[in-house]
Amino acid sequence: MKSRLLDPLSEEARAIVSRPWEAAVRRARAERPGTPVVGVFPVFIPFEIVRASGALPLALFGGGGEVEVARADARFQSFVCSIAKTTLELGLRGDLSGLDALLFGSICDVARNLSSVFARNFSPKLHVDYIHYPQNPASPAALDWFEAELGRVLGGLAARFGKKPDEAALEEAIARQDRVRAEIRALYELRREAPARLPTFELYALLRLATALPAEEAAAVLEEARLALTAREVPARDAVRVVVEGAFCEQPPIELIRQMEEAGLAIVDDDFQVGARLFGEVPRGPERPLRRIARAFLENSVRSSVHRPAGAARPERLIERVRAARAEGVVLMAAKFCEPALLDQVLYRRALEAAKIPHLRLEFEEKQWTFERVRSEVETFVESFLFD
Numbered sequence: 212m213k214s215r216l217l218d219p220l221s222e223e224a225r226a227i228v229s230r231p232w233e234a235a236v237r238r239a240r241a242e243r244p245g246t247p248v249v250g251v252f253p254v255f256i257p258f259e260i261v262r263a264s265g266a267l268p269l270a271l272f273g274g275g276g277e278v279e280v281a282r283a284d285a286r287f288q289s290f291v292c293s294i295a296k297t298t299l300e301l302g303l304r305g306d307l308s309g310l311d312a313l314l315f316g317s318i319c320d321v322a323r324n325l326s327s328v329f330a331r332n333f334s335p336k337l338h339v340d341y342i343h344y345p346q347n348p349a350s351p352a353a354l355d356w357f358e359a360e361l362g363r364v365l366g367g368l369a370a371r372f373g374k375k376p377d378e379a380a381l382e383e384a385i386a387r388q389d390r391v392r393a394e395i396r397a398l399y400e401l402r403r404e405a406p407a408r409l410p411t412f413e414l415y416a417l418l419r420l421a422t423a424l425p426a427e428e429a430a431a432v433l434e435e436a437r438l439a440l441t442a443r444e445v446p447a448r449d450a451v452r453v454v455v456e457g458a459f460c461e462q463p464p465i466e467l468i469r470q471m472e473e474a475g476l477a478i479v480d481d482d483f484q485v486g487a488r489l490f491g492e493v494p495r496g497p498e499r500p501l502r503r504i505a506r507a508f509l510e511n512s513v514r515s516s517v518h519r520p521a522g523a524a525r526p527e528r529l530i531e532r533v534r535a536a537r538a539e540g541v542v543l544m545a546a547k548f549c550e551p552a553l554l555d556q557v558l559y560r561r562a563l564e565a566a567k568i569p570h571l572r573l574e575f576e577e578k579q580w581t582f583e584r585v586r587s588e589v590e591t592f593v594e595s596f597l598f599d
């Protein structure tokens with residue numbers, strides 16, 4: 212299914228959305244020869260660290276529906292999420308040979324194991340590193356510790372690429388990435404106010420594009436889309452406003468998102484590709500830039516099942532998001548075998564029931580080809596509002 216918004220975009224942009232490890236790397240090599248490309252799984256890592264090392268970050272969300280798992284099964288237990296298997300499959304097939312480094316964040320045991328499997332199979336040709344997040348972000352020691360951890364990762368990348376990162380490089384990376392995040396926030400705001408004008412399957416594709424482009428190009432693409440969308444004429448449409456929660460790592464097929472919307476939902480807030488808008492602006496001020504990035508990560512970042520900054524608990528924060536988005540319901544949408552998301556559903560359901568907020572639970576896989584069952588579940592959910 213073609214996105215109307217992407218229609219005017221080039222074939223290359225479509226290829227970047229569906230096969231970024233190939234199309235985005237080819238583009239980077241052609242347009243910025245000599246610039247290293249660093250894969251980031253799956254973007255719970257401040258891109259600034261990669262940019263300050265002189266490299267281009269590239270969000271790696273597995274193989275999506277593009278990869279058949281043949282070799283990776285032998286390295287994992289059966290009950291593991293698809294994104295881990297298809298990411299490894301890409302590596303084993305040689306499809307990630309265009310990457311100079313690959314970073315993982317400590318989001319779950321599966322990501323930790325995947326990082327080790329990559330290090331064992333592909334180091335030293337591929338620089339592989341694993342960022343540890345503080346176990347207790349509220350601890351007074353967390354800021355010092357995380358700043359040092361980011362510095363360690365940056366130092367590793369810089370050594371690999373023969374660079375000497377300085378504060379000016381970090382400041383520039385912050386400014387560029389802040390602009391991208393500001394554009395993403397503006398698009399999310401636009402979608403929340405007028406979901407018919409910017410359906411989520413289009414917003415999703417735009418974000419996917421932005422996570423695979425250099426920051427200045429990503430900001431320009433998003434700004435251009437925002438200006439075009441603001442002027443877009445669309446007929447009014449009745450739909451149930453919902454928040455989607457749980458799809459923060461493995462991503463559903465875009466077609467699944469489109470089917471949900473066609474079945475009568477207006478998604479007005481979500482956690483798709485949430486790492487791309489992990490935090491708001493990095494605070495200004497006299498602190499070192501790395502410390503300010505660490506501070507933004509710990510104090511002002513989104514909350515998810517695999518990222519728990521200090522502050523209100525996740526269920527309470529979900530209820531707040533529902534109210535802020537003026538949503539009528541919630542779709543709890545977890546990837547198959549994603550333990551962090553599935554475990555949190557118990558907490559979310561309890562909180563939503565207490566707050567009398569209707570919710571629907573959907574399970575998905577990145578490699579999903581049929582959508583009839585999901586569509587009929589969504590239609591039943593939507594009808595429940597009509598007859599309530």
Ligand code: SF4
Pocket residue numbers: 292293294295318319320321322460461517546548549550551552
């Ligand atoms: S989908 Fe879930 S289990 Fe799999 S790597 Fe991501 S967070 Fe971990």
